[in-house]
Amino acid sequence: MELQSRYDDIKKQGLGLVAVSYDPVETIKKFADSRGIAFPIVSDPGSTIIKQYGLLNETIDPKTRFYGVPHPGTFMLDSKGVVTARYFEDAYQERSTVNSILVRQASGMQGAPGAIRSDTMHLTVLTSISDTDVAPGKRISITFDVTPKKLMHVYAPGKHDYQVIGVKLDPQPWLRLQPAKYPPSEIYHFKELDEKVETYGKPFRIVQDITILATPDAQKLLAASPTVKISGRLEYQACDDKVCYAPTR
Structure with a gap:
């Protein structure tokens, strides 16, 4: 999992990392333990947080088991919880890499290793x-x-x-x-x-x-x-x- 493999690099940039899932705590724990995930994953019963940030995919039929799946993406928040940047794709198959997000966040840097x-x-x-x-x-x-x-x-x-x-x-x-x-x-x-x-x-x-x-x-x-x-x-x-x-x- 890319996020876990880059967790130390993310922290070195002075950033934190939290994932949000509508799954119950037991399911999240089993998933995290099986993959060695060290960063926090928040259980969001009823998709309260997901709805608050406007992430709930309303195009999915509420009668299906897929209802509640959020739009995939990444929010950047400051220490007060205010969204300062967001990275979302048009399709579920697409994701910004961790490096790509870090590059876009570090706009003041001049030159990267290997440039x-x-x-x-x-x-x-x-x-x-x-x-x-x-x-x-x-x-x-x-x-x-x-x-x-x-x-x-x-x-x-x-x-x-x-x-x-x-x-x-x-x-x-x-x-x-x-x-x-x-x-x-x-x-x-x-x-x-x-x-x-x-x-x-x-x-x-x-x-x-x-x-x-x-x-x-x-x-x-x-x-x-x-x-x-x-x-x-x-x-x-x-x-x-x-x-x-x-x-x-």
Whole structure:
């Protein structure tokens, strides 16, 4: 079980871990003991907690034994019990990996172990992937830690016609891309044109989430090879305080 195998890593990040189940205490204890689970699993009779957090799957017929099964996902709560982030998938077969969630939580980190460095005249990029061993249905994250060079800035999403820095991954029949996640930008005032646009001039991180599909066709393709390749490019346009350079990839 991935959560148990990564429990120590989760605690090292200063986080706790609690699972919630509608099963009775006896069933949970038997399950936890048989799998060596050390983190707390809360019994939620009547799905009180599940309903409070809006997790009850109301699309299941109440007359069936499957009624009460919650939507699968992960909530991040602060010390007061306030939800600060949530990670949910559209299908029960899909789950974000622990590493992927930790990457998205640690948005201020620059560079991960094993990151690949790329340098251009405009910026430095450290590219890393949250997981290298994955199974169908897992959502993983590719991170791009970007550091613009001195006096340089690149363009963030916004109301302008410049080339926004972005990830362009090559399509594959066994993966699905989620929209890339960008941090808040800053406004750059180009005095010569009296122009104000959204930019990044300081180190920042782009996170591109990818789901390895669990469809029959995708699993057939994945089973044909022990490894797969995710390829693509980073596109951007950089400017300094005097010159705007041609779009780059």
